[in-house]
Amino acid sequence: MFYLNKIKLTNFRCYQSYSTNFIPHINIIVGNNAVGKTSLVEAIYCLGLTKSHKASNDVEMIKNNKEVAVIKGLFQNGEEQDEIVLSISEKGKKINKNNKTEPTLSRYLGYFSIIIFSPEDLGLVTGGPSERRKFLDVNIGQTNKKYLKNLMNYRKLLKQRNEVLKLFNEKEGYDDCLLSILTKAMISEAKEIISERKNFIDSLNSYLFGKCDYISGEKEEAKIVYKPNCDEKSLFEESELKESLDKITKTTNWGPHRDDFSILINGKEASKYASQGQQKTVALSMKLGLADLIKTKTEKIIVILDDVFGELDVERQNRVLKLLTFDDQIFITTTTTDHLSEKVLKDSQILHIENGGE
Ligand SMILES: Nc1ncnc2c1ncn2[C@@H]1O[C@H](COP(=O)(O)OP(=O)(O)OP(=O)(O)O)[C@@H](O)[C@H]1O
Ligand SMILES: [Mg+2]
Missing domain, CATH: 3.40.50.300 (P-loop containing nucleotide triphosphate hydrolases)
Structure with a gap:
């Protein structure tokens, strides 16, 4: 023990x-x-x-x-x-x-491995997408070092790509060759990240099933729905589609750094419709489900x-x-x-x- x-x-x-x-x-x-x-x-x-x-x-x-x-x-x-x-x-x-x-x-x-449920976790339901992405990254990463590596590489490439976009020069334009190398490298890391997030949310849903329902006295069934900014299969098309927007905004507008997920109670968006007690119940259920999921690995x-x-x-x-x-x-x-x-x-x-x- x-x-x-x-x-x-x-x-x-x-x-x-x-x-x-x-x-x-x-x-x-x-x-x-x-x-x-x-x-x-x-x-x-x-x-x-x-x-x-x-x-x-x-x-x-x-x-x-x-x-x-x-x-x-x-x-x-x-x-x-x-x-x-x-x-x-x-x-x-x-x-x-x-x-x-x-x-x-x-x-x-x-x-x-460690799972904590704390008052800040209400932010999973009520906060912005970055809090939910952090939840995915920290918790997938706890038992998956490869994911952490993919994530680190992706972040580095994203930073470089955004720098290239910012370095636009009136005369010389863009370093299109470097941009395309970075885009391809980002896509390859992004595929791994999206696929792991998908797997993780699928498994988490199976452990979450029944928990919220039980705590609420069979009143509230919860479910998480992954909302990738872009599907792993269409990353290349999306990157091409968004290239001119990227150049105007000087930042990368596609990819898993823009992912999110929805938390549903009885099929309805918890951030909009749930009471505070219900929001706390669902956030807690997610953490208890997560503990069960991590227990299958360690x-x-x-x-x-x-x-x-x-x-x-x-x-x-x-x-x-x-x-x-x-x-x-x-x-x-x-x-x-x-x-x-x-x-x-x-x-x-x-x-x-x-x-x-x-
Ligand atoms: N770096 C620090 N140095 C000294 N005191 C600190 C530091 N950081 C926080 N504190 C103080 O430590 C005390 C204990 O904080 P803590 O959050 O652990 O309380 P708690 O028992 O969880 O309270 P609550 O029931 O309100 O959640 C607080 O008074 C806080 O201001
Ligand atoms: Mg406290």
Whole structure:
């Protein structure tokens, strides 16, 4: 079995020096607003993906007026114990596994998978397409390094292509030869990206099926519909069709960097028709479906539900808990355990947090 046994935080967010132990199953982190619940689970997330799910800049995570934040995690990995240390400073980040510095952060990625549901996830439903693309990229990438490589190549080529478009010169026109080389190379990466996104959404739908329905008390069935900006088969035609527009706007107007997907509840667009509780239910169902999907690829997975209960009625809250399996290590943050059933409380570790763990 794989789980996080112990964590130690130094100068991370509101924590100066804090350590605690966890159990392999449900860990419920309880405390008032602003005591450091989200910060604690953010640290766990960082141990998995070497970056935060919410901080746009790493230095935000360093405690005010300090220079280095350190997160140390002790993982039970089958019979072995692994020590992972992530340090964050103005100069950058470093990750150590069992006292050896990893040559790059991306080499470390994939040690374990992590799924977080947090209040920001409502943005999956209500936010713009870039949030949904990030969801696809982060989560496909967790178990598919080839996808990450395709994505990195694609982004590099896109940047180069846009630079060529911007370098339009009245006299010499465009470097059409370079433009065409970049277009072809982009198409080849784009095909892989679109096809992986398609596969991922298909599989996610099969794991999502029934979840939203169950949490809502058989009222709401959810489905995701992929909306590629351009189908993988017609990329070349589309690139030709849009070439003059690209030249006018000096940017690339086709390709997977413009993809999106719709989230439907009972066949209707959730962003337009669903209530806040329904939107939260569907976003959460997507994350729980995702956890099931990732579990088919790796046994090393940690699930975090940050502030999952707000806006959900007590019936929905209890159904969410029933959906959680005991096979995984789960972290739940909440301001109160009043609404939680005896059974859940009996099987969980309750961790009370006060100001920054002090
Ligand atoms: N870099 C930092 N240095 C010091 N304190 C910080 C830093 N970043 C955030 N904080 C503070 O840490 C505290 C805890 O924030 P956190 O989001 O973890 O609270 P929370 O327990 O999840 O609260 P809520 O119930 O409202 O979600 C807040 O007061 C926040 O302002
Ligand atoms: Mg919080």
